[in-house]
Amino acid sequence: MSTIWLDDTVVVTFKLRREILEELDELVKKGYFSSRSEAIRAAIVELLNHYSEKKESSIKRVRLEVTALR
Numbered sequence: 001m002s003t004i005w006l007d008d009t010v011v012v013t014f015k016l017r018r019e020i021l022e023e024l025d026e027l028v029k030k031g032y033f034s035s036r037s038e039a040i041r042a043a044i045v046e047l048l049n050h051y052s053e054k055k056e057s058s059i060k061r062v063r064l065e066v067t068a069l070r
Contacts (some may be wrong), residue, residue, distance in 0.1 A: 021036075024036055024039055
């Protein structure tokens, strides 16, 4: 996986099965997301929030917003 830093954002390159990408493109086509990148950012934020909820209650959870990742 390659990573390129651009100011506060990072370009990450990864492999994805064609079927998954086609499903993602359908969500974009239907207007749920404006782009593939937006959909992937939203999915990553949801994943991070899911696991941060499982941390001990003494650790303050910071909820990431999708807009903060743009």
